[in-house]
Amino acid sequence: METGLARKTGIVTGAGSGIGAAIASRLIAEGANVVVADINFEAAEAQVEALRSEGGNALAVRANVVYEAEVVAMVEQTVSTFGAVHILVNNAGLTRDMRITKMTDADWDIVVDVILKGSFHCTKAVLPYMNEQKWGRIINISSRAHLGNPGQANYSAAKAGLIGFTRAMSLEAGRNFVTVNAVAPGIINTEMIRSLPHWDKIRENAEKTTPIPRVGEAEDVADAVAFLASERASYISGDVLHVTGGRY
Numbered sequence: 580m581e582t583g584l585a586r587k588t589g590i591v592t593g594a595g596s597g598i599g600a601a602i603a604s605r606l607i608a609e610g611a612n613v614v615v616a617d618i619n620f621e622a623a624e625a626q627v628e629a630l631r632s633e634g635g636n637a638l639a640v641r642a643n644v645v646y647e648a649e650v651v652a653m654v655e656q657t658v659s660t661f662g663a664v665h666i667l668v669n670n671a672g673l674t675r676d677m678r679i680t681k682m683t684d685a686d687w688d689i690v691v692d693v694i695l696k697g698s699f700h701c702t703k704a705v706l707p708y709m710n711e712q713k714w715g716r717i718i719n720i721s722s723r724a725h726l727g728n729p730g731q732a733n734y735s736a737a738k739a740g741l742i743g744f745t746r747a748m749s750l751e752a753g754r755n756f757v758t759v760n761a762v763a764p765g766i767i768n769t770e771m772i773r774s775l776p777h778w779d780k781i782r783e784n785a786e787k788t789t790p791i792p793r794v795g796e797a798e799d800v801a802d803a804v805a806f807l808a809s810e811r812a813s814y815i816s817g818d819v820l821h822v823t824g825g826r827y
């Protein structure tokens with residue numbers, strides 16, 4: 580099926596590892612140019628090297644999405660290198676899990692800032708280009724945690740907020756044929772979750788309780804993102820696609 584992604588240009592934040600790296604690789608496989616943006620430049624460079632060895636057009640950019648000036652510079656570098664920006668995947672994120680009585684302002688702020696303020700900065704910086712060219716795809720990586728998880732008040736609030744942001748932006752951006760959607764993954768086998776103290780138990784439990792009895796892989800999320808980025812999804816906007824193996 581023709582995706583229409585060949586020669587389009589996408590920015591994927593937090594693409595130095597995990598889900599973002601898989602999304603970058605998937606977009607490259609569809610023929611897109613990809614900017615691998617990450618606060619960790621070494622990780623971004625390593626991903627770009629791998630993507631170039633697959634024959635892809637990729638560029639590593641160091642950007643902390645919390646800071647607007649760094650995001651604006653990232654978008655300017657994208658446009659000066661590839662001539663346009665068509666796709667933005669707001670994927671950068673992190674967790675600081677603990678019960679709320681132990682949670683500090685710093686634990687709250689960093690999670691909410693990276694997920695919400697980061698998505699705000701990146702969206703604000705790419706939209707003028709997308710509006711002008713009358714074509715754009717913005718895909719926000721939320722989480723099944725938007726429904727609420729114990730020990731994740733900060734993360735659940737940010738991921739639920741990202742869905743509100745997605746809906747508001749879809750209403751603002753639609754008139755210029757820019758779609759804005761969210762993808763909400765369940766338990767995905769990446770370093771973020773493997774580093775949790777009870778990973779083996781989490782995995783075992785997921786295999787028992789998920790309708791599709793396995794944990795998800797980063798590629799499962801990348802497939803959903805590639806669909807929403809494609810020409811095939813041009814009339815889908817303001818929606819949330821769950822990639823949870825049927826677990827809610």
Ligand SMILES: NC(=O)c1ccc[n+]([C@@H]2O[C@H](COP(=O)([O-])OP(=O)(O)OC[C@H]3O[C@@H](n4cnc5c(N)ncnc54)[C@H](O)[C@@H]3O)[C@@H](O)[C@H]2O)c1
Nearest residue numbers: 593595596597598618643644670671672722764767769771
């Ligand atoms: N792994 C899961 O089970 C799961 C489930 C649901 C949602 N998610 C979401 O998917 C996204 C990717 O998660 P992952 O599992 O691949 O984690 P990961 O830790 O492997 O990747 C996150 C990437 O974001 C980067 N990053 C962090 N802060 C940043 C900042 N301020 N600016 C730019 N980059 C920054 C990190 O350096 C890292 O490369 C996150 O938004 C996460 O919340 C993950």
